[in-house]
Amino acid sequence: NAGVMQNPRHLVRRRGQEARLRCSPVKGHSHVYWYRQLPEEGLKFMVYLQKENIIDESGMPKERFSAEFPKEGPSILRIQQVVRGDSAAYFCASSPQSRDHSSYEQYFGPGTRLTVT
């Protein structure tokens, strides 16, 4: 019973390059969330997706950031033209589609630590 998987675990990019972060949710989970954790700060919500749909992207910067969750394959968080301020840990979480309490629960992956040099 695999949990949420994220890769890569560590990613180093130079300023101006693109970063692609991948997330495979728990098998059977149809909801994916991306969060960002800056040093000494709490996790901040970025975007919430279901298969092929963005449900809520209110926490994601309008410029340079995009996310998708295709019908097949992992969810991707893409950051174009990275800047030093993008350095952070990016976490993906998934939850099931359910009418009981299990739908409240989000299960997190190990994160991708992005360093922009």
Added chain:
Amino acid sequence: TQLLEQSPQFLSIQEGENLTVYCNSSSVFSSLQWYRQEPGEGPVLLVTVVTGGEVKKLKRLTFQFGDARKDSSLHITAAQTGDTGLYLCAGSEGGYGGSQGNLIFGKGTKLSVKP
């Protein structure tokens, strides 16, 4: 904007002591989760509380959701060194299509249990 305040920020105790950490908000949440996070890892879900006044126990950990669903506490009895970590509370405002949408996180309580 809903905020979750956690206190204390840091807590250092000896093995065997009891402790309580708090999570407070001025807003009502439909549910609240507690997570524990180790350095370099993702948060691990400990418990979800949904009903006002609800109390849940997980071995030596007791979680309580306030009657008004605005606050929560985590009590650890006879702390062990293995309890060391960052404890996060996270509230859910509401949901879409059967899920509860995004979580709002507190900044956490960093617990250190010394032998």
